[in-house]
Amino acid sequence: MAAMQQESAIRTSNTARVLIYLLLLLFAFFYLLPLFVMGVNSVKPLSEITGGNMMALPEIWTLEPWRKAWSEAQVGVQATGLKPYFWNSIKMVVPAVFISTILGALNGYVLTKWRFRGDTILFGLMLFACFIPFQIVLIPMARVLGIFALAGTTWGLVLVHVVYGIGFTTLYFRNYYAAFPTELVRAAQIDGAGFFQIFWRIMLPSSGPIIVVSVIWQFTNIWNDFLFGASFADFSSQPMTVALNNLVQSSTGVKEYNVHFAGAILAALPTLLVYIVAGRFFVRGLMAGSVKG
């Protein structure tokens, strides 16, 4: 009797499994469709797009649109392609991610291992930063950047993103370090390590998963940000997102869809890369400390 029940359970699970896989494949196909359209159309000549089917594979394969998007397309005043803006974005995103992650780690360390009066309230206030809509701070931030003489510079954007990111990174690191045994800090104190030595030698080397979470989160957000880039950057410091918009929105001449597609993929590539390389740590890090063992 029990064996029969078990067998039928297996059979049901097999049919259910087939159904689940079918459904998942369907969803995967649905979600991958736009990427397919982008990929396919970025490697065909413009005439094939305007004259035919968006879904069809190219008759003539060409990387010309990619080359054009990267180094020749008219973005803004000059025909520079997306290349300089790509580097603008890199120059902005790398220091911004690095600084906000380190500061978040330091905050988390202080808030959990060097408790002081009112630390919970302070942490609560910092969490508010996660909920403030971007639009609200535009004008005050413009004022601050003006005072610091950072308006229109890459470092100005770095400052904006660091300030906006600290709320999130502090949240991540505080929760991670809350589960980190305080006895380790005490042992290090007895061993003679100071505040920063404990941080560099004990805390940070044990923070791999949460660093990955913080880096992915910050990288994706800062790279994809459009509003701050469009508001606070000038031509010499505009990030990739703004340049892509300028490329696609340009109202003069023929709309080169194949170049637009290639440019859009170029703009999305770094976040994709970061996610693929570090993604498997992402879920692991988000779950860290939530379940024992």
Place this chain on the structure above:
Amino acid sequence: MGFLDIDSAFKTYGSVEVLHNVNISVGEGEFLVLVGPSGCGKSTLLNMIAGLEDITSGEIRLKGNLMNGVHPSRRNIAMVFQSYALYPNMTVAQNITFGLEMHKVPKAERESAMQEVAELLQIGGLLNRKPAQLSGGQRQRVAMGRALVRKPEVFLFDEPLSNLDAKLRVDMRTEIKKLHQNLGTTIVYVTHDQIEAMTLSTRIAVMNEGHVQQLGTPKEIYDTPANLFVATFMGSPSMNLVPVTISANGEAVCAETSNSFGETVRLAVPEAGSDLRSMSGKTVTLGIRPEALTDKDGADHRSTHVERCASAVGVTEPAGSDTFVTTSFGEAECVARMRADTDASSGAVIEFAFNMEKAVFFDPKSGIRID
């Protein structure tokens, strides 16, 4: 003045006082165990000695030097934590030498100090492993190695064995005792396990609710507990407490109680002090350890004051080496420790032997011992 002095130490958190007027003086080479139930303040006291917690008032001195406010790393102490607190990102070797590195000891010296400790604790084969790759016992050794390598004046142990399984705990206990005998260092050791306290210490401080209840050698604590708390906390099974009425008749002093049938039992008290004499006619609490309450053949032959009386056996619990037999005296349940092959069986009436040399008396109201 001792080696480590704790003078009228108080500790308060806000309005909560967790340590009241602690006075302990530890001599050089002594093994002091702080024992008590959880929340009694023993770990707080240890952290205060380590410098991890501030002292609210009072003084802590090491070799006569005032330690209040001195940073933990400058007190020349080392601590072994309950969780071992090994740095997870460092190898065993790095864990052991981290403290020396922080104190700017040259590399060659660090290396030789580490080898010495590794040999002493037999962890030479583990030096390149990470803590996660070690078993509980190995982690324990590494944690001790990290403490030993700095050659501190005082070792502090915070319940170091409580995370080990029962067998390993006994082995490590012996090893800590050996280590103390070989090195002769001063140790302050916190535990809630009274057997650990008895076996390891040269002196014990029994603590409860922030007060030191009694400070003395293991034998003093066990044989002449200062009050009912110490009497019941130390020893397993705990001391039997029987309500008795004292009757002083000239030189002779008797404690009267009843057996399981309600018949009066008179137990002669040898060498009764004047305080006990003055309680004549009043009810006090007689404390007698299970091993001082036996069957007549198992009684201590060297004792000259064994009192016998019959009573009915409640339950017998054979524990292999001994058999624990319950009965009642003065309507209080009593446990007697008898030989393993005792013929006591449930419901039988047998003769119990009280070794009155080991009996102690307490004031039932204040709980304090009466001599």
